[in-house]
Every structure is written in structure tokens, then in C-alpha cells.
Amino acid sequence: MENQRKRYKYPLKNVIQDLWDDDMGKILVYLLIFAFILLCGSVVTKINTPSDEEIRSLTQDYIEIQLGDDYKLEAWDVDINHQFGITNVEVSYIGIDSETGKKKEVMEEDISLSKIVEANDKEKTKKRLEKEIKTAN
Secondary structure, X not given: OOOOOOOOOOHHHXXXXXXXXXXXXXXXXXXXXXXXXXXXXXXXXXXXXXXXXXXXXXXXXXXXXXXXXOEEEEEEEEEEEEEOOEEEEEEEEEEEXXXXXXXXXEEEEEXXXXXXXXXXXXXXXXXXXXXXXXXXO
């Protein structure tokens, strides 16, 4: 009599108990826990991912930094790829030198969003430091 399991009044509890005693029930519980963690991770990733408009704005600033002061941005296109929380941007652009008319073309350059943000931040820091130098003189 000691080895006999306690049977519950409600049949669902009996099913859950039978599943837990069996290895298949433990596997199902672990799969549910894994699915919950995966769902939470995807929600956090979705919250932290910037919108396509923000990415386009950052990319345009990045392109203008890459062209420098000599070239003027004439046309550009961007393809945004979101995969597993990592955002990659495929950039194509044409810049024209206003003095010589020379073109600078870049086609389908694949850049991570983190590199674009880093380049934009460096440019902002550079401009701030140059402004401080001018005000100091």
C-alpha cells in the first residue's frame, strides 16, 4: 500500500501526475519553459529594435559622413534586414563632386547597424570637439 499513488478527485490532476511521473511529461515541461524563454527573448528584441524610419535617418547621416565634404549625396537606397536581434543594412548610394562632377558609387555595401551608430557618434564627437577648439581660440 505504501507504493500506491494518491489519486485526485479531478481527472486533470491525475493526468498531470501521470505525465510528470513519466519521462515524457518532464520533457514537455522543459519544452514549455524553453518556449517561454524564447518568447520573452523575442519580445525584448522587438522592443529594443529601432524602427525602419530611425534606421533610414541614421543610414543617411552615415552615408553623408562617408562621402565627406567633397561629395554631395545624389541618390541612395537602403535594404534593412532584421535577424535574431541583429540589424544589418544594405546600402547603395551615389555621390557627386560638385567641383569636378566626378561620381563616387557604392553598391550593396552590407553594414551592421552598430557600425552605423558608431560612425555617427564619432562624427558628433568630432564636431563637438572642433566647436570647443574654435570657442577656446
